[in-house]
Amino acid sequence: MRGSRKPAIVAVAVAAALAIAACSSSSSSSSSSGTSASSSSSSSAKVTLTWWNNGNTQPLLGVWDSVAAAFHASHPNVTVSVVPIQSDLFTTKMPIALKSDSPPDIFQQWGGGQEATQFTSGKLANLSSLSSAWISELGQAAAGWQVNGEQYGIPYDQHVVGFWYRTDLFKKAGISSPPTTIAQLESDDVKLKAVGITPIALGGGSRWPDAFYWEYFAVRECSESVLQSSIKAINMNAACFSQATKDLTAFMATNPFQGGFNATQAQTGAGSSAGLLANGKAAMELQGDWETSVVPALTANKNILSDLGWFPFPQVPGGAGAATAVLSGGDGFSCTTGAPEPACAEFLQYIDSTPVQEELVQKGEVGLPANSTAQSVLTNPALQAAAKAHSTAAYDAEYFDIAFPTNQGQALDTALADFFAGKGSNSTIINSVSSSSGH
């Protein structure tokens, strides 16, 4: 599940508890169980790796505990202390931790501009040489975790954003195959409305789902080189970005979303956008591949996953971007400079090994493993479609809020959420990343 996409409700509700827990590390569970004669660690001294991850709920909580225990079994000198922390808390905890003399050895890392912002602390370990022997197994996936061409983080999964849809509701509206162009999507919306179904659920109350629409229009309108140079220069003055706003305005004018979408949260409860899709109250939702780990908990329908299909964001005629380009991201980890090496890098390698990656896929926590050989165990047809779209994409465009430095990325999300709520204009979106007074 994309880490920064966890609901804010949980963040606030557990903030105090976790803050205390993380400080005292009383909630950390050590993987002291299990011993093994075999050891591949080149270090003989006993070390402990403190590991801050966002697996604070099942099934990931259990998976990471067992991964830590298994690693200790094969590396008896290395004990991994697991500290689960809710995703949103990393925003506040990492600056403090990276300023202190005792940051965690390993912590959750979403790469991109956010990683570059953390890099300025000087506490991120360069993993390039320690991972050079095996990083190529991850292919292009690892590039999003580089700063200045060096590997300061390593992903364990990838994400792709696309439309999740209810195959049963499409059938009911007489839609035989998913749309491939925006015009088709709009005409399908009309068909769905005609049979009383809300076409698309949108979690505007959580802000970030709004951004997917504008970003995808930008990915379709801008060429790869313009996209890359704009992100690098933190400047969206290229005409294609304004064109994306025009496309979005036209699309929103067709009223494809549920009423009151500005206050709908993305993932919390049956009334959330994922809940509306899960309970058949809306036919589609533009979301990441993590949808399959969110939706089942929001409905009594035990077969919900077999009712879901997936199709990529439709083509926009005349756009300079590749029709198959995808908006994507992923989850990973960084080591800090004080972490015992090579133990830390070896642990990240272990997480990316095929058996662990397959376990993550099978437990339903990871849709697209960073190690593509583990994709063979994917069984859900919709996830397979998403994985195929990702692996055959002309190129990946990282979510803009992660690709830009944190400050500008968040400013863009806010400007887009305001736009969806009817406040703001193309210029407020475009200027959000370059204007220092974007508060």
Place this chain on the structure above:
Amino acid sequence: MARTQSASPAAGRDLISRPAAGARPPRPRRGLRKRLELTVLLVPPTVLFVGFVIVPMIFAAWYSLYNWSGFGPLNDFIGVQNYNGVLTGPVFHQAIEHNVIIAVLSVLLQLPISLGLALLLNRRVRGRTFLRLAVFAPFVLSEATAAVMWYELLQPGGPLDALLKAVGLGGLIHYWLASTSLVLYSVFVVATWKYIGFGIVLLLAGLQGIPPELREAAAIDGATPWQVTRAITLPLLGPTIRIWIFLSVIGSFQLFDLVWIMTLGGPANASSTILTYQYTNGVQRTEFGYGATVSVVLFVFSLVFALAYQRYALRRDTAGAVTRAVI
């Protein structure tokens, strides 16, 4: 007689002075004990207060002069630029306006409701204990729980809408949290539901401090119940009401959890408060220097209000109790 008479005062003086002289040695012991007591009682809270209140405040004021992402050294000194950004920003002005609206509405609406219910619950009515419990219950809930509960109740087509429809008021149904013109008032209603119990309990305590003889005497003199309430109960309840207003206004300025969980301050800042503004622009955007500036501004606002209120509204109430005792 005369000798004995003249001797007796001396003896008396002796008798008086002896115990006084005899009492002298314990004095240092009592002083030592007092100092020890003061040390034991005062040092821990002072250390905590300085460590967790004063020092962070000084740090916040210091950070507010820097452009600082939270990572790396504090080396980009920008003077009062953050303050310019905060104080001239339209979004911040909007947030302050919302805080002021909530504070004013709290006093105008919550106070009469609390007062009415407190007067009612102070009478001997059937099921009084249950009623007191019922009005106080929401205050015991955590803000997060209350916010999640109300978020679900206010969903489009949710329980509240269903209730309105069932009683024939379907025309009143709105997007309670999605409408930019309504959302602030929806949040205010939830805050009122949450905090009204606190006001009632505070006022009930105040009411119980009013001697019943005063009301009885007035009643004997022929005062109507309304006259008794207006001329005796309300004036004597003045200190409690003034304290409640103080707590309510400060609480309104610090409103965060309820709003953040229900709306994130949205849509489009329509329900933002100073603290949601601080969290969005300081913490989420990792502009900790800017966030610190907002904290300092909020602190100054609260301090100025608190001092002015103490000086003008609470002076009468605290004059005997605090000021003189300290002097």
